[in-house]
Amino acid sequence: MKKNLLMWDQTLFRDIEVFEITYVPEQFDYRDEQIERLAFAVKPALMGGSILNTICRGVPGTGKTTSVKKFFEEIEEATKKIVPIHINCQIDSTEYAVFSRIYTKLTKNSPPSSGTAFKVLIDMLAKYIEKEGVIPLICLDDANYLIYNKEFNNVLYAALRIHEVYENIGIGVIVVISDPDILLESVLDARVASVFRYETINFAPYSASEVAGILSQRVAQGLYPNVLSSEQLDYIVDRTMRCGDIRVGLDLIKRAVMYAETDARREVTQEDLQKAFSASQDLHLSGTLRSLSSDELLVFRQLVKMTNDNTLITTGDIRRAMPDDAPKLTRFNEIIEKFDHLRLITLGYANKGSGRKRYVNLRYDKERVNKLLQKKN
Ligand SMILES: Nc1ncnc2c1ncn2[C@@H]1O[C@H](COP(=O)(O)OP(=O)(O)OP(=O)(O)O)[C@@H](O)[C@H]1O
Ligand SMILES: [Mg+2]
Structure with missing residues (x-):
């Protein structure tokens, strides 16, 4: 089958700069x-x-x-x-x-x-x-x-x-x-x-329709027509909402289109999007990790270390496993709540045995988090 090869200087981007994080958009709505x-x-x-x-x-x-x-x-x-x-x-x-x-x-x-x-x-x-x-x-x-x-x-x-x-x-x-x-x-x-x-x-978080408005505006400005379908844009909006940061959506679009380009295709595929999402998520996660203070990082490392697919871990388990110089209980609880806010973890509550327990679930794949944590050293 003859492939619809793009010439080396052909591009799917009208203007790639539109997807850079430092780009200040001409059109700036909702604020x-x-x-x-x-x-x-x-x-x-x-x-x-x-x-x-x-x-x-x-x-x-x-x-x-x-x-x-x-x-x-x-x-x-x-x-x-x-x-x-x-x-x-x-x-x-x-x-x-x-x-x-x-x-x-x-x-x-x-x-x-x-x-x-x-x-x-x-x-x-x-x-x-x-x-x-x-x-x-x-x-x-x-x-x-x-x-x-x-x-x-x-x-x-x-x-x-x-x-x-x-x-x-x-x-x-x-x-x-x-x-x-x-x-x-x-x-x-x-x-x-x-x-x-x-x-x-x-500055309240953007709603799904606002995210869709912002991203489709960038797509119109930065890409040639028909590179992304409207269903694909819906998928991108959905992933962006899960991470809660519009940068994930912008980065995801840029990467997916670059994959399509490298493969000399004129359209983005679902595989491009999935591959791009893993990478964009890492970008978001490493940004979040960079913003943690040293005591927060200490707790996070312990939490990641104890995370596994087979058993549920509680906040109590994590605290008990921490060294003596670990943050005191009040601070420890603050940190856990913060991880929840930052969408690093989900917290589940259950009444069991002697009292109320909080189960901690890492939102990201443990191996990927570990890789990023190692880079931080
Ligand atoms: N209303 C909007 N319209 C178009 N683009 C937007 C809008 N809001 C944010 N963006 C884009 O999203 C990205 C993040 O925005 P910005 O840097 O202003 O967020 P922030 O609130 O300062 O985030 P942080 O707290 O991480 O610094 C930028 O690339 C920006 O261009
Ligand atoms: Mg900022």
């Missing part, structure tokens, strides 16, 4: 309300007031970063008075790194020379803000990393107190947090809590 609230918080600064601080909360893949970036684009078009600065706290995870980044982005100078004291850095920053008459609006994206690092209070304190260096200056703050278990009231220390006023903006 108008959140972006309006961000705008509302910033508006007073255009009339001589100060920016209201905001906290954006929502699990991974709910459009927080993209909403902020879209909003920042609008600010840049509308005014020079407010200077938006996006900071990725996974990269800049200390007080010094954050302010050094603010300084370089704002002044477009090279970073302060190493050895510059923090106080001097803040002084240089304040002087610049006063001289230029601007209001920096900083977005602490993925601020959970500052919290894990115990740097969050220091960063906020320094940002909120900058007007003490020069009276008439101020910094606006947008905090982005993707960890649903962080209770802000217990994170903020008293000196920060007394000066930090904020509004919370919630």
Whole structure:
């Protein structure tokens, strides 16, 4: 049978970049309300007031970063008075790194020379803000990393107190947090809590029809017609909903189409999708594992070690098998709940014998998890 071979330079992608994780889409629906609230918080600064601080909360893949970036684009078009600065706290995870980044982005100078004291850095920053008459609006994206690092209070304190260096200056703050278990009231220390006023903006997970809307829009933009059928898109939406992160869907489409391309086919098959799903799931899982703190990882490793197909394990079994330096019971329970939230495990309840038991089920294939855990070392 003669194969319908594609020429080497033929591609099924109209624009492959559309499926990259860092891509900022032209069309961005379903988040108008959140972006309006961000705008509302910033508006007073255009009339001589100060920016209201905001906290954006929502699990991974709910459009927080993209909403902020879209909003920042609008600010840049509308005014020079407010200077938006996006900071990725996974990269800049200390007080010094954050302010050094603010300084370089704002002044477009090279970073302060190493050895510059923090106080001097803040002084240089304040002087610049006063001289230029601007209001920096900083977005602490993925601020959970500052919290894990115990740097969050220091960063906020320094940002909120900058007007003490020069009276008439101020910094606006947008905090982005993707960890649903962080209770802000217990994170903020008293000196920060007394000066930090904020509004919370919630990013609820997308519904299946919203996921379908987002993915089909990307497909129309990024692929040639008829590469994916509408039934296949339904399958992708379903898999994406199970992982709860839209990135899984975007990555799945990209991989499946690449498999079809490599095989010189013009259409994606069910096998392409299944193969792609395993790989995309790994991407999601390794992202989740990267975000775990060291005590969480300790519990997770133990949980994975004890997982097997034949017996059910309980939270009690796991805790009893942990070494002496394992997290205390309250913390241990918090961690287990977090795994449930992150969809790493499912929790089943049963009343048995002396009391209520919680059964733990790993959502992923043990071998695949082990492979990813080994890579982490
Ligand atoms: N409403 C939307 N329309 C189109 N694309 C979207 C939408 N929401 C999210 N996306 C896409 O999904 C991906 C994840 O979005 P984003 O990075 O903004 O999520 P996030 O909430 O910041 O996640 P995390 O907490 O993991 O950082 C991006 O590639 C983004 O382009
Ligand atoms: Mg983000």
